[in-house]
Amino acid sequence: MSEGAREAAVETIQRELTAFARRARATAARLHPELPLVSYTLLAHIHDRAGCSATDLAAHYLLDKSTVSRQLASLEKLGLVERRPDPDDHRVQVVHPTEEGRRVLASTQASRHAAYEERLRDWSAEDLARFAAYLVRYNAAVTPGPPETPRR
Amino acid sequence: MSEGAREAAVETIQRELTAFARRARATAARLHPELPLVSYTLLAHIHDRAGCSATDLAAHYLLDKSTVSRQLASLEKLGLVERRPDPDDHRVQVVHPTEEGRRVLASTQASRHAAYEERLRDWSAEDLARFAAYLVRYNAAVTPGPPETPRR
DNA sequence: CGGTTTCGGTTGTATAGTACAACGGTTTGT
DNA sequence: ACAAACCGTTGTACTATACAACCGAAACCG
Structure with missing residues (x-):
């Protein structure tokens, strides 16, 4: 070549x-008109990490802390997440999904998954696996790196 | 599998x-702090297609025509594109890059390209070709289809 | 033809997402 | 104990975006 x-x-x-x-x-x-992309990704990350701080989210998505603060306020208003002060450190707000948040997230992920399935319907399993592996490899090179909340 | x-x-x-x-x-x-992502992509598409209409751009990027209209106004204000009425159809504004637009685009693309090269440095040419082909295939399934300005 | 419909584009209005800067309260380090 | 670092909120401003109402030009149809 x-x-x-x-x-x-x-x-x-x-x-x-x-x-x-x-x-x-x-x-x-x-x-999913009901849950904008930004809220979706934040909620998904909060769920994956089973509770995290606003600063974690800001670092992960390269966002300003003020942006995250407002996004979380909006998610809280929608009843999708709860913020509770960390007993060990009164500065930190530990965020985690509510029951409703988990439900909405699952439903959103299902509709997204269905759409992806539809688009990838004609692909062979081998091609899907290779494509997925390439994407993982690509993102790994871009992502900020492993630390991501040194879990005190 | x-x-x-x-x-x-x-x-x-x-x-x-x-x-x-x-x-x-x-x-x-x-x-490239100087040319926001949106402007960049629009300008790149205009350049690739060597002159196109606002409607083309809206269809390609799934944007509302009003959004495109304002983006083009902004690009024009920056002196990066020109809009000229199509002599065959007075409704259409044919958009194409100015000399300055081509220069800025080239510089932006160079910096983007360098960043991509850096990230993909360790990839074999074969992997790059396959990854590229998968992305093309994926996007083709999402993109509104081939017409893309049925060139009257 | 002549009227209606379609099409390309702009403008008014509203909203989301974002950044930066200033701040208040909390913890940490010296 | 005081300063520095840190977490988060709020004020402000700007960009990107959509939707709806509109204008003018072209296409269609009877």
């Missing part, structure tokens, strides 16, 4: 990933 | 693409 081909592949990856990112918001809005 | 493996691959694809989309804005802001 020529050097030019390598260049071309990088160009294509850049173009396609950018196009995807650009459309993600609109796609998410169609998939 | 089991059915469960297929499921797992779809889950992974969904999770990784979502994470990517969620960080794309911040990443783009770091890569």
Whole structure:
């Protein structure tokens, strides 16, 4: 394979990933109008980590703490998360999903999953596995790294 | 390969693409603070297609035409694109980059390309080609379809 | 033709998401 | 005990976005 081909592949990856990112918001809005993409991702992260601080979220998604603060206020208002002061450190608000939050998250994830299944219907299991592996490998190179709350 | 493996691959694809989309804005802001992601993608598409209409852009990026209209007004104000009425159809504004627009786009693309090269440095040419092909295939299933300006 | 419909685009209005800066309360380190 | 670092909120401003109402041009149809 020529050097030019390598260049071309990088160009294509850049173009396609950018196009995807650009459309993600609109796609998410169609998939689940009731839970915007941002709220969805934050809620999903909170759920995955079974309780975390606002600062964790800000670091993970490269957001300002004020943004996270407002997003959490909004999620709380919707009754999807609870914030409770950490008994060990009164500065920290430990956030975790409510029952309703878990329910909404599950339903949203189901509709997203169905949409992905639909789009990937014609793919062979082998192609899916390879594509997934490539994405994991790609994101691993970009993601801030492992620390992510040194769990005191 | 089991059915469960297929499921797992779809889950992974969904999770990784979502994470990517969620960080794309911040990443783009770091890569080229001077040209926001949205402007960048619109300008790149205008350049690739060597002149296109606002409606083309709206369809390609799933944006409302009003959004595109304002984005183009902003790009025009920055002197990066020109809009000229199509002589064959007075409703259409044909948009294309100015000399300055091409220059800025080239510089932005260079910095983005360098960042991508860096991240993909360890990949073999074969893996890059396969990953690129998967992304193209994936996006093709989502994109509104081939017409994309049926060129009258 | 002539009227209606469709189409491309702009503008008014409203909302979400975001950043930055200033601040208040809490903990930590010296 | 005082200063520094830290967590989070709030004030402010801006960008991106959608939806709806509209204008003018073209296409369609009877």
